[in-house]
Amino acid sequence: MRRIAHLDMDAFYASVELLRYPQLKGLPVVIGGGRRREDDMLARLRQVHPDYAWSDNNLDEIPLDFFPRISGYTGRGVITTATYAARKFGVGSAMGVMKAAKLCPDAILLPVDFDQYRHYSQRFKALITEIAPLMENRGVDEVFIDFTHVPGGQREGGRVLARLIQKAIFDDTGLTCSVGVAPNKLLAKMASEFNKPNGISIVTEDDLVNLIWPLPCRKVNGIGPKAEAKLATHDIHTIGDLAQRERMWLIENFGKSYGAWLHEASHGQDARPIETESEPVSISRETTFERDLHAVHDREALSAIFTRLCAQVAADLQRKGYVGKTIGIKLRYDTFQSVTRDQTLADHTHNAQQIREAGGQCLKRVDLQRRLRLLGVRVGSLMKLEDWQAQGLSAQETPIQPYTASLFGDEPPQT
DNA sequence: TCTGGGGTCCTAGGACCC
DNA sequence: TCTGGGGTCCTAGGACCC
Numbered sequence: 333m334r335r336i337a338h339l340d341m342d343a344f345y346a347s348v349e350l351l352r353y354p355q356l357k358g359l360p361v362v363i364g365g366g367r368r369r370e371d372d373m374l375a376r377l378r379q380v381h382p383d384y385a386w387s388d389n390n391l392d393e394i395p396l397d398f399f400p401r402i403s404g405y406t407g408r409g410v411i412t413t414a415t416y417a418a419r420k421f422g423v424g425s426a427m428g429v430m431k432a433a434k435l436c437p438d439a440i441l442l443p444v445d446f447d448q449y450r451h452y453s454q455r456f457k458a459l460i461t462e463i464a465p466l467m468e469n470r471g472v473d474e475v476f477i478d479f480t481h482v483p484g485g486q487r488e489g490g491r492v493l494a495r496l497i498q499k500a501i502f503d504d505t506g507l508t509c510s511v512g513v514a515p516n517k518l519l520a521k522m523a524s525e526f527n528k529p530n531g532i533s534i535v536t537e538d539d540l541v542n543l544i545w546p547l548p549c550r551k552v553n554g555i556g557p558k559a560e561a562k563l564a565t566h567d568i569h570t571i572g573d574l575a576q577r578e579r580m581w582l583i584e585n586f587g588k589s590y591g592a593w594l595h596e597a598s599h600g601q602d603a604r605p606i607e608t609e610s611e612p613v614s615i616s617r618e619t620t621f622e623r624d625l626h627a628v629h630d631r632e633a634l635s636a637i638f639t640r641l642c643a644q645v646a647a648d649l650q651r652k653g654y655v656g657k658t659i660g661i662k663l664r665y666d667t668f669q670s671v672t673r674d675q676t677l678a679d680h681t682h683n684a685q686q687i688r689e690a691g692g693q694c695l696k697r698v699d700l701q702r703r704l705r706l707l708g709v710r711v712g713s714l715m716k717l718e719d720w721q722a723q724g725l726s727a728q729e730t731p732i733q734p735y736t737a738s739l740f741g742d743e744p745p746q747t
Numbered sequence: 748t749c750t751g752g753g754g755t756c757c758t759a760g761g762a763c764c765c
Numbered sequence: 766t767c768t769g770g771g772g773t774c775c776t777a778g779g780a781c782c783c
Binding site for chain 1: 748
């Protein structure tokens with residue numbers, strides 16, 4: 333029988349930070365706020381206590397009162413992760429930091445440190461594949477694992493292997509995770525939430541009625557806030573409610589594809605295989621400004637940001653070894669409404685100059701009268717650099733030049 | 748106190764071709 | 766002449782996920 337595990341690291345970013353700053357254990361700590369490595373703890377420490385030899389080895393000696401509190405925060409950032417101590421106050425991921433500050437003003441606010449999280453991510457994933465080679469990535473802190481043919485993968489429904497993996501990860505990294513094992517990905521994903529943190533739960537087909545059907549629809553991976561609200565208008569609140577509806581009724585109300593999927597999901601059916609390999613579809617960079625910007629009044633600032641985003645995307649493409657053919661921009665107005673424009677080129681590129689030119693053409697097709705809060709650049713229709721070069725299509729590199737074209741405000745904006 | 752950044756997938760209309 | 770149908774590509778928007 334198929335045995336699929338979903339493994340979810342417990343409060344991953346926050347737990348990694350606690351490894352570096354063990355003195356924060358048990359305290360409400362929140363990661364996020366859009367802060368970066370620039371205002372990193374060590375740099376600030378050296379400024380305040382220049383006589384002390386601060387290094388990565390004595391971070392645990394940093395006095396508690398040195399850590400920044402959330403109450404001093406001003407900005408537009410959101411929370412990425414919160415420790416369990418902070419979650420008790422109702423603070424959670426994706427919440428605005430300013431809102432969290434009201435709920436828990438004494439929480440410590442740490443900047444995100446992606447390099448550190450990536451490092452631990454690679455480490456725990458390597459440990460897993462040593463034990464169970466069929467693993468699917470689901471971002472930095474989550475994976476699916478196929479237990480079916482792993483020795484011991486069927487014992488106690490997968491519990492023995494899950495425990496072994498938990499122990500391997502904890503012994504090596506000091507991090508805990510929660511594991512759900514079930515006949516498929518859909519149920520395994522739900523199961524891993526049953527026993528958090530540091531838990532294991534086993535779900536079989538027989539548990540559908542008792543364990544799955546009482547849950548709110550929102551717990552299904554793929555039912556978000558919009559679908560939940562629409563389901564609620566039909567008095568469908570739990571997965572069990574959903575399962576009572578006829579397949580045809582769901583298709584008529586939610587579309588052929590989504591309706592059929594809702595029906596299958598509510599009955600715990602999911603035949604998707606574990607995907608061990610995947611190719612990126614697009615690569616993008618975007619940024620939310622500290623304050624809203626205007627195409628005319630803040631033209632220079634916007635141009636500089638636009639240039640930087642294009643250069644970053646180009647660098648990302650080159651570093652990862654891809655070229656793309658569809659260049660797109662995204663902007664978000666002060667009303668939070670987003671618009672996108674894209675343009676497909678005759679040939680693939682990873683060149684910042686070409687990306688900027690195509691993106692510039694796209695910018696001419698949007699309303700630039702309104703105030704902006706976000707600008708983004710995206711490259712899609714990707715192809716591997718080596719395949720592109722094998723076709724003999726690679727163009728000559730053009731150096732990035734200072735951006736001077738009149739994109740923001742010189743011409744009458746097109747509305 | 749408005750709401751990050753990086754993605755994937757789906758839908759739907761129009762162009763264009765056979 | 767007023768009208769087909771399928772396939773693919775392009776574009777815009779939106780839901781959803783981590």
